Amino acid sequence: MKQAAAVRRLLLLRHGKALRSEPGARDFDRGLAARGVTDSEKLGAFLTRHRLLPDRVLVSPAVRTRDTWAYAARACPAAPATVFDPRLYDAKAETIFDIIREAGDAGAVLVVGHNPGLHELALLLIASGDVENRERLQEHLPTAGLVVVDFVVKSWSKVHPQSGRLEQFIEPRTLDEAVD
Secondary structure, three states: OOOOEEEEEEEEEEEEEOOOOOOOHHHHOOOOHHHHHHHHHHHHHHHHHOOOOOOEEEEOOOOHHHHHHHHHOOOOOOOOOOEEEEHHHOHHHHHHHHHHOOOOOEEEEEEOOOOOOHHHHHHHHHEOOOOHHHHHHHHHHOOOOOEEEEEEOHHHOOOOOOEEEEEEEEEEHHHHHHHH
């Protein structure tokens, strides 16, 4: 008997608003601005309230991505397995895609990373979903933007371009409405 495909959920989260780069400072070391902290906390509440908690979290090791997840995770009832993967720092869409395909048996994977790679990956993977949300996403993925994409596949290794359905696209300006 053939085994039915399962739904795999991918959550792509761009880090929260970061501090401006200081002369001579490394981009990698930039932390979150006050708005980035607030938005990250709201995202955590949103993830919890809407039962979008991942089984596995993949985070770029940059300070702003680590901080984004740290503030968001405070709202989670239990901390999911988290991996700080150096390949995610400033990664291209193809690299992020390869990392996701290594996710094993996780049902839901959250990637906390950077643009333009995350935005390009979202556009590469999504084939269907709400037209208005897809059009908004086509324009940009803002800081603290969250993209939720579902795939009907047995494993992450079976995900391919244009195989996902956009389930949600949350922007910081819509977080207050979304959390309530």
